[in-house]
Amino acid sequence: MVEAYSTVLEFSGAATIRTAEDIVIKLKQALAESDTLIIVCDDLQEVDITFIQLIASARKSAMVLGKTLQVSAPIGGELLKTLNRAGIQPTGSQSFWFQERSV
Amino acid sequence: MAVSLDPIATFRIEAQELFEHLETVLLDIEANPDDKDLIDSAFRAMHTIKGSGAMFGFDAASVFTHHLETAFDWVRKGKVAISSELVEVALVAKDHMRILIEHPDEANSSDGDAILARLAAVIGTAPAKVTLTRAAASQNPTLHKSATYRICFRLPVNALTSGNNPLGLLDELRELGTCTVTAITDDIPLLEDIDPFTCYLVWECLLSTEHPRSAIDEVFIFLLDDMELKVDIVEPDGRRLGEILLDRQAVSAEGLDSALTSQNRIGALLVKEGLVSSDIVTAALAEQGHLRGEAERAAKRENAGIRVQAERLDELMDQVGELVIAQARLRQMADAGKDIHFKALVKEIERLSSELRATTMGIRMVPIGALFSRFRRLVRDLSRELGKEIQLTTAGEETELDKTLIERLHDPLVHLIRNSLDHGIEAPAEREAKGKSREGVIHLSAVHSGAQVLITIKDDGQGIDPLRVRAKAEETGLIPSGTDFSDSDIFQLIFQPGFSTAGTVTSVSGRGVGMDVVKKAIDGLRGSIDVTSTLGVGATITLKLPLTLAIIDGLLVRVGKSRYVIPLSTVEECVERRTVDDTISAGFDFLSIRGELVPFLRLRSLFHVNTPSELFQRIVIVSAGGGRVGLAVDQLLGKHQTVIKSLSKLHAHVPGFSGATILGDGSVALILDIPHLIDYGQTCEAHSRAS
Numbered sequence: 001m002v003e004a005y006s007t008v009l010e011f012s013g014a015a016t017i018r019t020a021e022d023i024v025i026k027l028k029q030a031l032a033e034s035d036t037l038i039i040v041c042d043d044l045q046e047v048d049i050t051f052i053q054l055i056a057s058a059r060k061s062a063m064v065l066g067k068t069l070q071v072s073a074p075i076g077g078e079l080l081k082t083l084n085r086a087g088i089q090p091t092g093s094q095s096f097w098f099q100e101r102s103v
Numbered sequence: 104m105a106v107s108l109d110p111i112a113t114f115r116i117e118a119q120e121l122f123e124h125l126e127t128v129l130l131d132i133e134a135n136p137d138d139k140d141l142i143d144s145a146f147r148a149m150h151t152i153k154g155s156g157a158m159f160g161f162d163a164a165s166v167f168t169h170h171l172e173t174a175f176d177w178v179r180k181g182k183v184a185i186s187s188e189l190v191e192v193a194l195v196a197k198d199h200m201r202i203l204i205e206h207p208d209e210a211n212s213s214d215g216d217a218i219l220a221r222l223a224a225v226i227g228t229a230p231a232k233v234t235l236t237r238a239a240a241s242q243n244p245t246l247h248k249s250a251t252y253r254i255c256f257r258l259p260v261n262a263l264t265s266g267n268n269p270l271g272l273l274d275e276l277r278e279l280g281t282c283t284v285t286a287i288t289d290d291i292p293l294l295e296d297i298d299p300f301t302c303y304l305v306w307e308c309l310l311s312t313e314h315p316r317s318a319i320d321e322v323f324i325f326l327l328d329d330m331e332l333k334v335d336i337v338e339p340d341g342r343r344l345g346e347i348l349l350d351r352q353a354v355s356a357e358g359l360d361s362a363l364t365s366q367n368r369i370g371a372l373l374v375k376e377g378l379v380s381s382d383i384v385t386a387a388l389a390e391q392g393h394l395r396g397e398a399e400r401a402a403k404r405e406n407a408g409i410r411v412q413a414e415r416l417d418e419l420m421d422q423v424g425e426l427v428i429a430q431a432r433l434r435q436m437a438d439a440g441k442d443i444h445f446k447a448l449v450k451e452i453e454r455l456s457s458e459l460r461a462t463t464m465g466i467r468m469v470p471i472g473a474l475f476s477r478f479r480r481l482v483r484d485l486s487r488e489l490g491k492e493i494q495l496t497t498a499g500e501e502t503e504l505d506k507t508l509i510e511r512l513h514d515p516l517v518h519l520i521r522n523s524l525d526h527g528i529e530a531p532a533e534r535e536a537k538g539k540s541r542e543g544v545i546h547l548s549a550v551h552s553g554a555q556v557l558i559t560i561k562d563d564g565q566g567i568d569p570l571r572v573r574a575k576a577e578e579t580g581l582i583p584s585g586t587d588f589s590d591s592d593i594f595q596l597i598f599q600p601g602f603s604t605a606g607t608v609t610s611v612s613g614r615g616v617g618m619d620v621v622k623k624a625i626d627g628l629r630g631s632i633d634v635t636s637t638l639g640v641g642a643t644i645t646l647k648l649p650l651t652l653a654i655i656d657g658l659l660v661r662v663g664k665s666r667y668v669i670p671l672s673t674v675e676e677c678v679e680r681r682t683v684d685d686t687i688s689a690g691f692d693f694l695s696i697r698g699e700l701v702p703f704l705r706l707r708s709l710f711h712v713n714t715p716s717e718l719f720q721r722i723v724i725v726s727a728g729g730g731r732v733g734l735a736v737d738q739l740l741g742k743h744q745t746v747i748k749s750l751s752k753l754h755a756h757v758p759g760f761s762g763a764t765i766l767g768d769g770s771v772a773l774i775l776d777i778p779h780l781i782d783y784g785q786t787c788e789a790h791s792r793a794s
Contacts, residue, residue: 017263020299028294049269050299053291061294085270087284087306089389092374092381094288 006036012043015051023051027058031069037062041073047082059096071097113410114159118204121148122197127476129193130483136185145193146175152200163210164203170219171196174226179278183226192221194480249280251337251397253351253390254308254319259329262302267326269302275322280312281400283393285386307386309337309393311400337394344370347387353379413506416467423456423463424654424746430456431744431767460654460744464505468650471549471558472500474509478520482545485524492531492542493524502549504556508648511628512558515621519560519644520545522618527564527642537639539563551650555672558646567636569593575602594634598622629670629761631727631778657745657764659772660723661738663712666772668745668764669734673725673777677739680720692788694722694733703733704784709759727777734775745774758783 009030015023030037039055041047055071062069073079083097090098125148132141149172157165171193177183196218202210254276258269276282287305291297310319319334320327348354358378370384430453437449475497486493504512528534528543535541546561569590576582576596596602600619625632630648649655649672657668678696694701703722706712722733747762754760761776 017300024294024297024299031294049302049304050263052286053288053303054294054297054299056288056291057294057297060291064293082270085273086304087273087286087308088288089285089385091388092385094286094382094385 005034006038007034008038008040010040010042011051012045014046015041015044016046016048017050020050020054023054027054031058031061031065031067034067036068036070039069039071041071041077041079044073044078047078049086051079052082052086052088055097056094069096073097111159114155115205116410118152118155118201121152122201123473123476124148125152125197126194126480129190129197130479132185133187133190133483139179142175142178142185146172146179149175152204156204161204161207163207163212163215164200167196167203167215167219168200170222171200174222177226186225188225189222192218192225196222249311249313249401250316251309251311251394252316252319253333253335253337254310255305255331255333256308256323257305257331258302258326260301262326262330264300269304269306272322273306273308276308276310276319279314279318279322280310281393281397282311283309283389285382285389287380287382287386289380289382307390309390311393311397337390344384344387344391347390348373348379348383351383351387353383353387411466416506419463420467420654423460426456427460427654427744427746428765428767432769433767435767457744464650464654467505467507468503469506469509470500471502471504471509471556472497474513474516475500475547475549477513478516478547481517481520482524485521489524490530491524491528493528493545494542495520495545495547497547499549502551502556504549504648505650508628508650511624512646512648515624515646516547516558516560518618518621520547523560523562523564523642527562527566529565552647556648556650558648559643560646561641561643563641566638566640566642567594567597567634568638569636572596590636591634594636595632597634598632626779629776655745655747655774657743657774658723659740659743659766660721660734660736661740662706662710662736663714665710665712666740666766666770667706667736668743668772668774669723669725670745670774670777671742673727675724675726675731678722678724678733680722680735682716682718682720696724699731701731701733703735704781705735707735707737709780709784709787725777727781732777732781734780743772747774 007030009026011023013019027037037058039058055069059069071079080098088094088097125145128141128145128148132138132145135141149168153165153168153172156162156168174183174189175193178185178189183189199210199215199218203215258267258272259265262269273282273284276284285307287307288303290305291303297303312318316334320332323330323332345354345359349356349359354373355378358373358376370388373379374381374384430449433449434453437446440446479495482493482495523545528545529537529539531541534543544563546559548559548561550557550559572593573582573588573596576593576599577584579602581596581599581602582588598618598621602618622632625646625648628648630646633645633647634642635645636642649670656671658671658674660667660669676696678694680694692703692705694703701724705720707716717737720735721737721739722735723739724731724733743764743766745764748764749755749762750757750760759776759780760773761779762774763771764774766772
């Protein structure tokens with residue numbers, strides 16, 4: 001029986017086009033190493049479209065690989081504000097963004 | 104009957120409402136500078152005034168407003184912070200805009216320049232040097248018919264690396280109206296294939312806006328050559344999801360029909376069948392929600408009401424008044440005859456006429472809140488001028504009054520509030536020394552009380568000193584020295600012409616001009632004023648006003664051969680008294696009602712009636728000035744719907760009558776003005792005793 005691994009990947013500060021390359025590397029590594037990837041965004045101060053695209057891409061990859069990706073973000077935090085501004089709807093394929101909340 | 108519909112006049116009425124709204128919002132912003140909704144609301148009001156002004160030829164107003172609008176656009180975008188100075192200059196600018204629209208001939212361009220210079224200093228730049236696109240927008244104002252657009256766009260792949268922020272573009276779209284944005288993530292590749300600097304997202308937006316189609320292009324102006332942009336007009340017709348997907352060409356008619364044969368939700372089915380992606384269904388559902396919302400908003404706008412000219416309402420009221428008089432005549436005819444069917448018909452017409460009267464009067468009723476909100480600025484500006492800290496609080500804004508009453512209440516209330524500001528509320532240091540908070544409070548409230556409305560102006564200032572008022576009244580000869588007066592009577596002296604206890608005359612008050620004007624104005628509205636005060640704690644002035652000036656319920660009475668109407672709202676009870684008791688009581692004009700002595704006036708002697716008196720007198724007990732007074736009449740004829748007609752100029756100054764009404768038989772009955780009638784009666788009695 002194979003043991004399921006889960007990894008918590010925490011992002012803080014800025015998650016923007018300036019840090020996008022680093023984020024891709026971290027996401028690839030974390031996804032390769034775990035069955036469940038939990039992305040914690042509690043301390044994000046700045047978010048742009050690149051971060052949203054990268055997480056959406058990681059989620060797609062996780063599904064193809066049969067793995068799980070969850071996002072945890074505080075209510076009223078930068079990530080949720082940016083998702084709202086970007087028009088990411090809390091239904092359909094993008095509902096995963098809105099399933100985990102921290103206060 | 105023809106009332107001209109002058110579009111300029113209509114615009115001015117609408118602009119007036121916008122100015123009042125803008126003033127209220129600006130004052131709210133001063134108290135809550137971080138409230139984005141308030142800032143947006145102020146911006147929208149400015150934007151509408153600018154656009155509508157240009158459309159109706161008020162170019163100077165439009166150009167001037169454009170600068171203020173720009174300043175607030177910068178506030179919205181976080182480039183300029185709200186400050187007390189900015190609100191101050193915005194309020195002054197609003198006043199200037201109002202002059203430019205209401206009295207353009209009186210507008211002084213140098214005043215406008217000075218205001219713009221102040222505005223430029225406050226926001227740290229010259230607002231005249233705004234970007235050309237915004238300036239151009241002023242040439243092409245709003246007021247286009249609202250339309251809903253479906254905007255699908257895909258930015259160039261290098262959009263992010265070339266410095267474009269899609270979030271900013273979406274924000275700009277939202278600024279144009281009601282916007283529902285859905286991001287489509289279908290094109291985002293797997294992690295191993297992704298280029299983090301490429302823009303993969305595609306957006307579908309539903310925008311309901313009054314801006315022209317070109318405003319959408321303006322948002323994407325620097326990207327238009329390299330991006331994909333599709334803009335279609337969508338009718339807000341409450342379409343079904345399948346129809347929306349067909350319209351978007353997201354699904355074929357065959358695929359849709361096939362899915363529809365199942366009983367499951369169409370969106371889930373189409374995704375399951377692999378015909379459309381989940382994001383596309385989400386976008387279509389968002390569109391459906393947006394269109395439903397728009398349809399509801401449109402329906403609400405349609406149901407919100409129509410604008411009717413005040414003259415038409417006055418005409419309607421006059422006609423209802425004539426109908427009520429005609430109905431009274433019909434009633435008299437029916438009473439005289441024996442035809443049961445005719446009587447039943449008259450009763451039906453009476454019911455309908457009464458309902459029509461109530462409905463018409465209801466149409467004329469407007470909430471007093473709009474009047475109250477005008478005083479916020481007055482209190483703000485005057486308290487600054489006087490170096491005081493004063494807060495205006497209000498309650499009962501929803502209380503409705505006849506529109507004519509509301510219009511005529513403005514000036515008296517201004518006088519009373521100014522008086523509270525100047526003489527009532529103490530300076531902050533003085534308040535602190537007395538153990539009060541630095542900030543004084545003026546509380547304005549309105550409440551219905553039977554057929555009357557009570558409007559109260561209450562302050563927590565120093566109150567009115569009855570000894571000082573008495574001393575001043577004795578000094579000026581208003582009252583004889585040493586006369587026994589209650590505090591309530593003493594306070595009424597402040598409404599005497601020229602009465603003022605103020606040691607100094609300020610620009611606000613102190614000349615003794617105003618309170619007598621207030622009294623006259625309230626008397627003219629058939630109202631009364633009560634004053635209560637506790638020294639050092641504050642004063643309360645209560646205005647008691649009738650609900651309407653047009654038709655009242657009255658008690659019809661007979662004195663001699665003439666008939667008179669007593670406003671029913673003042674009547675408390677009726678008692679009977681033997682006329683012979685007049686001789687027994689040796690002329691004492693008091694009744695003992697349940698142990699309480701109530702003074703009464705004999706209207707027969709007051710009106711010099713010489714016809715033989717009845718065996719019994721009827722005494723109508725009315726409330727007046729906080730007390731009860733009886734009016735002795737010959738006969739009570741019953742309740743009467745009284746259409747008030749003004750007295751002619753010749754009779755307008757006869758004391759004791761507030762108007763006249765036409766009775767069913769075509770004769771005229773005078774309407775008794777109770778407070779003045781009592782004053783007149785007391786004067787007559789004093790004269791007769793003296794003689």
